[in-house]
Amino acid sequence: MQLVGTQFTSESALAGNDIATVPDFPAEIRAPAGTLAGVSSFQVNISSSEIFTAGDEPNVLVAMNPAALKANIGDLSPNAVIIADRESFTDANLKRAGYTSNPLTDHSLDKFQVFEVDVTKLTTLALQGTGLSNRQVVRCRNMFVLGLISWLYQRPIESTVSWLESRFKKTPEVLDANIRALKAGYNYGETTELFASGYKVPPAKIAPGVYRNITGNSATAIGFTVAAQKAGRPLFLGSYPITPASDILHELSGYKNYNVYTFQAEDEIAGVCSAIGAAFGGAIAITTTSGPGVNLKAEAIGLAVKVELPLVITDVQRAGPSTGMPTKPEQADLLMALFGRHGEAPLPIIAASTPADCFECAYEAVRIAVKYMTPVILLTDGALANGAEPWLLPDLSKLPPIKVEFATNPDGFMPYARDEETLSRPWAVPGTPGLMHRVGGLTGEHLTGNVSYSPSNHEMMIRLRARKIAGIAREMKPLEIFGDQEGGDIVVLGWGSTFGPIREAVKQTRAAGKKVSHIHLRYLNPLPKDLGEKLRRFKKAMVAEMNLGQLLKLVRADYLIDAIGCNKVQGRPFKVSELVSRISRALED
């Protein structure tokens, strides 16, 4: 189903629609088919106007079995279209999904428009004579369905055909079968008049330029690659596979001709440690993981803070604690990112707000790491990682420069001398004559870095590093307020992937005449200097986040603002409607 969803998204993007997707799948690779736990779904929102989320209530549901129907029916809009594979509604499958009677016949679906299609039978008929086994034929069912919904939404299927051609280059019989099934589905929609009519979704009016469809993990991988190339250094990724971050490792493994080294380490700790070693040697060093991995990397990140080497740790957040729900998003790692190390170990934290924004944030994380000689944590999450949207390709010449200047002059060289403005230390890499020096986890003396137990030196070094990180706020642009610049009744503050639902909810409530605004943070540490002042312009501030109030705590602690929490931890993004009603309630209180 993920494949059908991805291809339908691509077709829609090529048709010029604005798109937003939420793939949702079980952590198990082959979860028991037909059970609720095994349902793999892909929600896509296509629009002729600008959209920010994959939508609260789908208008069309394609259910390949009873479990898929049961798992998703609660979300559907009234009068939604349900396309169901009739043959899969067998007694056994109904029982497995927990149905006591068949919803296709017991009138429980009367408020929807139900279309029963014999997908398996029709696919089998279409593939007669191809000589494929039953098993192979059944595998083509998804292409039949893709063809059918492509017709329903008048999507051109040429791009899917060429995608199939490249995917099944080596197995022409499988290629032929998939194309046949795809076309059969499309033609079935056209000729059977099953649906009264198809939908037409004209292209959206969006900014001119060249676009592509991109997921957050792809954008992250490309952002790092571009950053390393701009810096003129090799990119080194040390990583251990973990859901939902592994795709970054996969993608970067294919970029070897961009001077990208990918090292699949023996564990999370070795992932970050190998990156620290590469940073010591002068590479743009990164590690990618999810929350459980950040736990394991904590000690090594502290080392990078202390020795002051550039490093980016990407945390593709997932629902925790512990193994939690690995494929579901959450934003509950913020306080860990800030405080999850022993000792005073501050570091910059950046959070991406949309799939495409992962590109800019990955790039920015590298820029800051190198400029300030510090590890940086980049927060994304499972929804961004696998969600997709159209990406207006950036003009590479307009990206801020990433300057790498290794120390070379032995005269008076001190490994912990500091730049007056940034307070960063020189990057002196092995191989440079005359600059031999030792770094390490033990407290080092100011300037020389030699081991020192001087109490006052220890405090000075802690304060210097804290000032260095706090100073990054200097270069941040003023925060944007979406809504009432001079203040209003309420401002919704968000960070990360809640951007879409918050922006949409604020737009809707504003359209209803309410004085609601939105501020969205990219920098979580240090926080922008103008945040407190801007929040105070509003009578109320509400912090919406997918945790129990982590940014809320920071806002209250840092600015003594009595902000309101709006929290959800269900492993699912906020629905726009949920936010709209929460905002309305807050306005009434």
Place this chain on the structure above:
Amino acid sequence: MATALTRKDFASDQEVRWCPGCGDYAILAAVQKAMPEFGIPPEKCVFISGIGCSSRFPYYMNTYGFHTIHGRAPAIASGLKISRPDLDVWVVTGDGDALSIGGNHLIHVLRRNVDLNILLFNNRIYGLTKGQYSPTSERGKITKSTPVGSIDFPFNPITVALGAHATFVARSIDVEQKHLGEMLKRAHAHRGASFLEILQNCNIFNDGAFNDLTDKAIKAEHQLVLEHGKPLIFGKNRDRGIRLNGLRPEVVTLGNGVTENDLLVHDETNLGLAFMLGNFEPPMPTPVGVFYCESRPAYDAEAAKQIEMVTAKQGKGDLNKLLRGGDTWTVN
């Protein structure tokens, strides 16, 4: 032409702070003596360590150095060597650092065969934390954390390394300066992960742990010096040797019809033999020297090769192409 390097070129200005009498001094001296002979300038050398007494080592070398965190030196060194194959990278570690908290990294760096020189100082005790038993401490050992004797079965560093399919496995002893120097040379010359266990005396918490091997009066009866292609002979009078009885090794005395021709001949390329020798425990003599040496491509060289190969095939990466991966469309 540059003047020849001397040991002074490799000594840093930092005061050495191990306990007086510690075996680490002898190892430091041997390394500082060996380094100039490799002809690699100090700026091309990097010493990376974890945590423990041995891990203070990098501070005393006038090279690049990184004193990292407990057990992780092999991982940090791997990242450095893979991205900078031009450097001469050394890992200095101890029995606790390498075999306890860092056991995972050690076995993986060995199987991957990253071109590193790994020196494991084995004193069979935790020194820096003041005297607890280590993963190489013998069973029954009385320490601060085992007042009625350790019930842990110890690791044998040599067979751990062999089990991880290390391509170079050797052992030497802190005070055997000549032998240690030779082993350092062999380890350095080997391309791939070189694993050198150095038996090291902790005169504070485990003094005399290797007396049998270092006491001049008796060491010849306990040390079995391995030399490739030579029969396994030991003893002050070089009159004892190792013979195979079926598949079991036994100690025999030369004479009375037993000749050198009856003895096992050491073969560094024989993994089975290396395992057998690695498992020698008293009353068998303790082997020192190169147990095993095999040529296998180093990970870092292979990684560089892949980058070259893909670049040659696809051309140098073009960022505009990268951005346009997949289908694109234009909005006017």
